[in-house]
Amino acid sequence: MTRKHSTPPLASARGEWSPSSWQSRPAAQQPVYPDPRALQAVLAQLSRLPPLVTSWEVETLKQELAEAGAGKRFLLQGGDCAESFDDCESSVIANKLKILLQMSLVLLHGSKKRIIRVGRFAGQYAKPRSADMETKNGQTLPSYRGDIINRIAFTESDRVPDPELLLRGYERSALTLNFIRSLVDGGFADLHHPEYWDLGFVDHSPQADEYRRIVDSISDSLKFMETVAGMTAGELSRVEFYTSHEGLHLHYEQAQTRRVPRRPGWYNLSTHFPWIGDRTRSLEGAHVEYFRGIVNPIGVKVGPSMKADELVALAGILNPQNEPGRLTLIHRFGAKKIDANLPPLIEAIQKAGKLVLWCCDPMHGNTETTKSGLKTRNFESILAELEQAFDLHRQHGSILGGVHFELAGENITECIGGARGLNEADLSKAYKSQVDPRLNYEQALEMALLISRRMARP
Numbered sequence: 001m002t003r004k005h006s007t008p009p010l011a012s013a014r015g016e017w018s019p020s021s022w023q024s025r026p027a028a029q030q031p032v033y034p035d036p037r038a039l040q041a042v043l044a045q046l047s048r049l050p051p052l053v054t055s056w057e058v059e060t061l062k063q064e065l066a067e068a069g070a071g072k073r074f075l076l077q078g079g080d081c082a083e084s085f086d087d088c089e090s091s092v093i094a095n096k097l098k099i100l101l102q103m104s105l106v107l108l109h110g111s112k113k114r115i116i117r118v119g120r121f122a123g124q125y126a127k128p129r130s131a132d133m134e135t136k137n138g139q140t141l142p143s144y145r146g147d148i149i150n151r152i153a154f155t156e157s158d159r160v161p162d163p164e165l166l167l168r169g170y171e172r173s174a175l176t177l178n179f180i181r182s183l184v185d186g187g188f189a190d191l192h193h194p195e196y197w198d199l200g201f202v203d204h205s206p207q208a209d210e211y212r213r214i215v216d217s218i219s220d221s222l223k224f225m226e227t228v229a230g231m232t233a234g235e236l237s238r239v240e241f242y243t244s245h246e247g248l249h250l251h252y253e254q255a256q257t258r259r260v261p262r263r264p265g266w267y268n269l270s271t272h273f274p275w276i277g278d279r280t281r282s283l284e285g286a287h288v289e290y291f292r293g294i295v296n297p298i299g300v301k302v303g304p305s306m307k308a309d310e311l312v313a314l315a316g317i318l319n320p321q322n323e324p325g326r327l328t329l330i331h332r333f334g335a336k337k338i339d340a341n342l343p344p345l346i347e348a349i350q351k352a353g354k355l356v357l358w359c360c361d362p363m364h365g366n367t368e369t370t371k372s373g374l375k376t377r378n379f380e381s382i383l384a385e386l387e388q389a390f391d392l393h394r395q396h397g398s399i400l401g402g403v404h405f406e407l408a409g410e411n412i413t414e415c416i417g418g419a420r421g422l423n424e425a426d427l428s429k430a431y432k433s434q435v436d437p438r439l440n441y442e443q444a445l446e447m448a449l450l451i452s453r454r455m456a457r458p
């Protein structure tokens with residue numbers, strides 16, 4: 001492919017950053033509240049509530065992501081496309097943790113690298129939409145934008161953005177994180193007891209045997225190590241989970257942007273790892289302005305419309321000090337486009353000497369609509385994009401340091417394919433997503449087994 005030589009887009013001069021400096025720029029995908037005073041009252045409350053995460057957790061994650069960028073760790077990021085308030089219940093949350101834990105064990109086994117586990121949870125409540133309005137049976141109403149903004153029911157009043165939902169979302173994020181932290185502290189993720197992580201239906205899964213062999217081999221190594229060292233590997237009775245969400249609703253993110261004692265800079269303490277979506281990453285836009293000033297590690301989704309010089313300019317704005325671990329580029333092109341789209345971006349980033357962590361989201365470029373109008377994704381396309389991502393990075397002397405999935409720990413039927421051969425007709429059996437289709441428990445585990453084998457290859 002020939003590369004176009006164009007002048008790099010110059011970001012207009014940027015003044016002093018503040019948590020509200022984004023407000024002087026065009027902000028895409030923001031809801032319009034009918035009563036601005038009600039919004040201000042909610043934001044004032046939000047900014048006084050205690051934070052959900054701490055600056056030292058955020059700094060630890062940044063350090064770990066820096067190591068992933070250098071090929072010493074591997075990032076596994078996954079969860080719902082959009083969390084829903086209704087799903088804030090113990091079994092749904094525990095099952096999401098379990099599938100992420102199982103996948104991380106499988107990836108650890110294949111890659112021989114420590115896995116960084118990041119959930120799309122405890123705050124993944126706001127969604128960008130392609131259309132502002134939605135029409136059903138002749139009626140046109142504002143699109144649903146996630147539970148933190150408006151309600152899914154198709155009535156005029158439900159679709160009006162309601163600022164109270166920002167508080168409900170913050171509280172649900174806190175409830176979710178509180179439960180996750182308690183499970184992790186209570187030994188739920190103890191490597192000595194992987195049997196705790198089995199999901200009810202693992203026995204019926206085509207991958208059950210291979211998964212159990214991996215678990216047994218890890219347990220045996222652990223016992224061996226502990227016997228040789230004459231002590232228990234205490235650190236292994238606890239694994240870390242970090243949170244992430246798309247930082248879409250900028251008033252909400254601003255309300256959580258704080259200074260902390262004894263550390264410089266501003267932290268977004270609603271999540272460890274916020275990311276900018278593919279629809280809101282304009283160089284001149286409000287999202288890039290907000291994100292450039294926070295010190296968290298951040299992600300940016302990179303879709304097919306991204307130009308090489310634009311990406312280099314973006315990396316310059318978002319990570320001017322070229323700090324390792326600060327910037328993760330989450331590419332999502334689709335199995336048919338990655339081959340043409342990724343190499344020029346890798347080359348440009350290398351040529352500009354930018355330090356980034358490359359991560360592949362094989363979900364968002366592979367969405368299709370069935371004849372009956374359901375959104376789905378094919379297991380084969382997802383896997384095909386991932387395999388090409390590993391190959392292309394290797395061929396260009398770069399490192400694929402992470403993967404990003406939309407998945408659930410339940411037996412849903414939203415994506416087709418996989419060992420059980422789900423087909424279009426099966427989709428209606430348990431299609432629960434309000435937005436994008438997720439891999440179900442078995443498909444997610446199978447995906448992890450397949451990429452783990454791929455990573456084990458020399």
Ligand code: PEP
Nearest residue numbers: 081277278279301332364
């Ligand atoms: C998402 O991650 O759910 C999403 C909307 O992704 P993207 O910004 O890559 O389209």
Ligand code: CO
Nearest residue numbers: 081082406436
């Ligand atoms: Co999605």
